[in-house]
Amino acid sequence: MLASRLYGTEDVRLDEVPDVEPGPGEVRLKVAHNGICGSDLHMYFQGQLARPEPFTIGHEFAGVVDTVGPGVTGIAPGTPVAVRPFLRCAECDRCTGGLPHLHAPMRVLGCGAAEGGGLAEYCVSEAQHVFALPDGVTLEQGALVEPMAVSYNGIRRGEVEPGMRTVIFGAGPIGIGVLLGLRSLGVDDVVVVEPSAARREAIGALGAAEVIDPGAADVIRTVMARTGGRGADVVFECAGVEASFVQSIVVAGARGRVVILAIYEQNVAFNPSMMMMDEIEVRGALGYEDGCYETVIDLMAKGCYPTDGWVEHIPWSGLIDEGFAPLRRGERMKVMVDLP
Ligand SMILES: [Zn+2]
Ligand SMILES: [Zn+2]
CATH class of the missing domain: 3.90.180.10 (Medium-chain alcohol dehydrogenases, catalytic domain)
Known part of the structure; x- marks a missing residue:
């Protein structure tokens, strides 16, 4: 073969x-x-x-x-x-x-x-x-279960509940998976930060509430204004660069959680007192704990993971x-x- x-x-x-x-x-x-x-x-x-x-x-x-x-x-x-x-x-x-x-x-x-x-x-x-794969889930979607399960595991690590305010840094496939997973749970307040115009357009079409271009807008101000100054409950870091890491912590509100889903090619410099001041918790998410595959496949059968665009x-x-x-x-x- x-x-x-x-x-x-x-x-x-x-x-x-x-x-x-x-x-x-x-x-x-x-x-x-x-x-x-x-x-x-x-x-x-x-x-x-x-x-x-x-x-x-x-x-x-x-x-x-x-x-x-x-x-x-x-x-x-x-x-x-x-x-x-x-x-x-x-x-x-x-x-x-x-x-x-x-x-x-x-x-x-x-x-x-x-x-x-x-x-x-x-x-x-x-x-x-x-x-x-049940009826209604295509083999194309089947090949997406893996990355979508990575995203879903991140959502579990974030302990997200409906009504929470969330931010996603990075609109690559993992960021898209986080958005689609959040939407399937009834979390609609999802702000996405993404420098690429093509990716902003794609994730906007998939239902992000607001998509920010970090090259054109002040990310921290925009999130703070949107949340009435409180900051986000859960932030998903799917970009893997210093700016996104640091901003993830800054836009998280009191006792907010930051879930790291990215691989970083380089070290980042940050001041840990940013975490201390608002009791921010930073958590990693790797792969998928048991149950994520089953859940994602069920959600695919319900139409939560469109592949267009x-x-x-x-x-x-x-x-x-x-x-x-x-x-x-x-x-x-x-x-x-x-x-x-
Ligand atoms: Zn992979
Ligand atoms: Zn073992």
């Missing part, structure tokens, strides 16, 4: 690799779509390689189960599924203590795990990590020229590779 494997910085090759077969407790799927993520760009352009040998990339994917291994019940060949790529064990404190998504060191399909990834004709996954499709042969390269230039939002 064919697989896109990463060898080093700016070196992905379409390789013929041995066919994979499901073992006990595993299923094999024929991959239909695989989304390209910011972490793929980090690995490809910055050489942040998860391991020294070439490995199959792609961790946001969905497909149709074609073979089930011994002992697998409840999932039959022909079932469309989304795959949860974060692997876990059954022994460590985190995996047995309710935090399997924080198993360390992290092992993720498509990010260095020896088990493979989504940019391949076929992928084998443990049955516990495949989630059937922000998801584009490319053929496998266009992975670099139509995918990685324009994404890096900020010209596209979510690019999905259609596998044959």
Whole structure:
């Protein structure tokens, strides 16, 4: 079978690799779509390689189960599924203590795990990590479950309730996922801060209450004016730069929460007394705790995750020229590779 494997910085090759077969407790799927993520760009352009040998990339994917291994019940060949790529064990404190998504060191399909990834004709996954897509949820949406679950986990970490005032920094796919997840919970007061005009337009069309261009408006003043000077209850930092980090803390109100969903390429300088003064809490959010996949898929079936205006499709042969390269230039939002 064919697989896109990463060898080093700016070196992905379409390789013929041995066919994979499901073992006990595993299923094999024929991959239909695989989304390209910011972490793929980090690995490809910055050489942040998860391991020294070439490995199959792609961790946001969905497909149709074609073979089930011994002992697998409840999932039959022909079932469309989304795959949860974060692997876990059954022994460590985190995996047995309710935090399997924080198993360390992290092992993720498509990010260095020896088990493979989504940019391949076929992928084998443990049955516990495949989630059937109900009627009305497309395979395209199935490949979006992964990033939307990341966003949803961030919303859970923010302990958001209807009626709260929220701000999102960064309108990339994770920021969009936060907006759509918040809207599904009845949180309508969502302000988005985003420098790119194309991204502002896309997230505005998806239902943001107000979209701020930080190059043209004073972000802090605008949020404070909108909230009657109280500040936001929960802020989602999905941009990953110093300005957005610092402003996230400043726009949070008394005992506000800031949820960090971004990867930072550089350190940031800030004064922690900003957190002390208003008793601001800063929390990280990684991957998805158990339950996020199921919830996102249910919400997709209810129509909460439209894909118009922000998801584009490319053929496998266009992975670099139509995918990685324009994404890096900020010209596209979510690019999905259609596998044959
Ligand atoms: Zn990702
Ligand atoms: Zn573990």
